[in-house]
Amino acid sequence: MDEYALIMRHEDGTKIASPEQMQIWMKQTMDWIGSIAAQNKFVSGTGLPFADAKVVGHNNVVTNGPFGDIKETIGGIITVRADSIEEAIEFAKGSPVLQGEGNTVEVRRIAKRDEMH
Amino acid sequence: MSEQQLIPHLFRTEFSKITSVLCKFFGIEHIEIAEDIASDTFLSAVETWSYKGLPQNPTAWLYTVAKNKARNYLHHNNIFIQKIAPEIKHTSTDVEENEIDLSEKNITDSQLQMLFALCHPVIPVEAQIGLSLRILCGFGIDEIANAFLTNKETINKRLFRAKEKLRTEKVEIEFPTSTEINRRLETVLTTLYLLFNEGYFSESSDNVLREDLCLEAMRLNYLLIENEQTNLPEVNALFALMCFHASRFAARKNENGEIVLYEDQDENLWNKELIERGAYYLNQSSHGNKISKYHLEAGIAYWHTIKADTKEKWENILKLYNHLLQIQYSPIAALNRTFALSKVHGQQTAIKEAEKLQLINNHYYYSLLGELYKEIDNNKAKENFQTAYTLAKTQTDKQTIKKKMDEL
Amino acid sequence: MKEFLFLYRTDYDQMQQQATPEQMQASLQRWMDWLGSIAAQNRLIDKGRRLENSGRVVKKDLVTNGPYAEIKESIGGYSFVKAESYDDAVEIAKGCPIHSAGGSVEVREMNLM
Known part of the structure; x- marks a missing residue:
């Protein structure tokens, strides 16, 4: 069995969700992870x-990130065990992040x- | 209390105190000497008290006799000690200078330090539990064998090997240093957790013994709470968990000694005082930012002390199981999570989730599927209960499943 | 002390061009030294993982071959580090050998999921 990283990307990290919306997503995310666990x-x-x-770049240039030129932002990472990349993809499909357009x-x-890296 | 009751009672409470203090005095390599002197003391008590009657203060009598026996032992073995075993911690001259200290404080300290010594990671966990039961809880070998559903010989061997190991590894009877305490405490808590579970879930038919195991686990856990250095959040969380479980002692067995399932229990039989204590310690455990599996299990147990089926209850239980599974997977937690899911999101959703689990050797898995298919597809429910029945090993489990099938 | 995730981003196309075994070895050594120095300060929670170069991207039910291509820099791996603050974490990230390869470290505080 291999390990896979599921990296959740939001198309626009500058969008701010309402606290109520956040709470619903949190609950869905917990159920999703609970199901995998x-x-x-x-x-x-x-x-x-x-x-x-923040992003620390070449020559130690620090920028407020992670948005920079693009708005795409990583909202979370989970690591799962799966027999194949297909199985890992099935897990990914359950992620509540995918409810957001883009x-x-x-x-x-x-x-x-x-x-090492 | 009559004499017949008093001696076993004193044995339970005082044996461990005397053994711990003496063992601390002699060093762990002489653990058997400490045990022998403590046993000998009780033998003298039975003999003397039967014709002289009970002394005014039986406990004080025991302590005096134990001290004398320890001193005599050292006198008689002076040559042995000086020539053959110079590594012994104290000699007879020390005894006269340093009285063996059976004060309340030294007893508590010695028991606590013994708890850390016996729950040392160098010995296997079942030996840790066995030794703790023997040395710290005053259980007889036959009682330990009964609790583990095995024979005396196996237990004797197991304890002998464990003592050997403590000797060869030169485990010290001392309080772990502050840098070590968290790691060592983890092993101690695991042992107490298993000790409690042994009593709570074991198949042994001796109910009194099983309850005693649970109460001893709670007593030792409480020692850790009373000590400032070990009064940590997870210690309180484990204690809360034990309180919540223990509150259902009276309700979980019927008059024939059969298990009464949670949903069929008479909640009037639940011990309100223990539930309140549990809630108090669960609250105490919330200081600090580390969430241990004991916190989560105590949280789940807390919600089970509320009998009514509310949305809030099951949402919370689901959340706690989601979290628990991330810290430590176990098939039973996975099944319970799926049951909670059915309460929150309905049986259909839970069936889909349950089928992903594929715990095909586990009868609880099929019982769960049976439960989930109930009223949705009674034929499938029956099929699953049937499989569960075939897989179940104990008579109690088979009976429970049979009842479910009849209800369909 | 707060917990931070370091995401290592590099341009894969560029990275794979050169790299002789000796260079790989030297690079590995630099990473080990750097992570070792964080660990020596008791700041390393987990050295994390390196990710393989290929992957998939799931968008609703659409699955494409990845890694993520919208930006040139892909994630090559990640580590978990303890630090007092963002500023403190950034200071640690500045020592990362990835900078010499033209890559960057994204520093993100973590929360419980």
């Missing part, structure tokens, strides 16, 4: 609030060898 396929995960994010989930296999 109940299959013993959940490894780890974290949400990433948009506020105050949002995506990137599915990436985690490098197997215990090698």
Whole structure:
């Protein structure tokens, strides 16, 4: 079994949702993750609030990010166990992030060898 | 209390105190000497009290006799100690200078330090539980064997090996340093958690013994709460969990000793005082920002102390199981989560989720499916209960499933 | 102490062009040294993972081959770090060897999901 990272991308990270909307998404996200965990396929995960994010670039240039030129923003990453990328994609399809127009989930296999980045 | 009741009672409470203090005094490598002196003390008590009658203060009597026996032991073995076992912690000359201290404070400290020594990661967890039951709870070997559903010989071997290991690894009876305390506490809490579960869920037919196991786990857990350094959030959370579970002791068995399922329990039999204590310690556990599995399990147990089926209750239970599964997966948590899901989002949604679990060797899995298909497709419900019945191993489980089938 | 995620972004096309085994080895060493120095300050929660180059992107029911292509820099991996504040975390990120390869580190505070 391999591990995959599901990277949740919001098309426009500058959009601010209402607290009520946020709460509904939170609940849906917890149910989604709970479902993966109940299959013993959940490894780890974290949400990433948009506020105050920074990007440290070449020559140590620090910009307020992560928006920069594009508005696309990562809202969270979870790591799952799956037998194939297809199975990981099925997990990704359940993500409540995809309810937002233009949002995506990137599915990436985690490098197997215990090698640094 | 009559003499016949008093001696077993004293044995339970005082044996562990005397053994812990003596063991701390002699060092862990002489754990058997400490046990022997404590046992010997009780033997003397039975003999003396039967013809002289009860002393005015039986506990004080026991402590005096234990001290004398320890001192005699050291005198008689002086040559042995000086020539053969110079590593022994104290010698007879020390005893005269340093009285063996059976004060309340030293007893508590010794028990707490023993708890850390016995729950040392160098010995396997079932041996940790066995040793704790023997040394800290004063259980007899046959009682331990009964609790583990095995024979005396196996337990004797297991405890012997564990003591050997504590000796060879030179485990100290001391309080872990502040940098080590969290890691060591984790093992201690696991042992207490398992000790409690052993009592709560074991198949042993001896109800009194099972309740005793639970109460002992709670007593040891409480020692940790009373000590400032170990009074940590997860310690309080585990205690809260035990209180909530223990509150249902009276309600979970009927007069024939059969298990009464949660939904069929008479909530008037639930112990309100324990529920309140549980709520108090759950509240205490919320300091700090670490959420342990004990916090989550205590939270789930808390919501189960409210019998009425409300949306709020099941939404909270679902949330807690979602979180618990992320920290530590277990098939039973996965099944319970799916049950909570059915209460929140309906049976159809839960069936879809349940089918993803594929716990095909687990009879609880088929019982859950049976439950979820109820009224949606009674034939499928029956099929699933049938499979559950075939897979179930104990008579109690089979009976429960049979009842479900008859209800369809 | 707060918890931060470091996302390592690089331009894959550019990165794969050169890199002899010796260079790879040297690069690996630089990463190890850098992560080791964070760990030595007791700030490393988890060294994280490196991601393989290929992947998929799921958009509603549409699945395309990725990695994410809208921007040139793809995510190559990530780590979890403890820091007092964003400023503190940024200071740590400045030492990342990815900068010498023209990449960047996105620093994001984490919350519980």
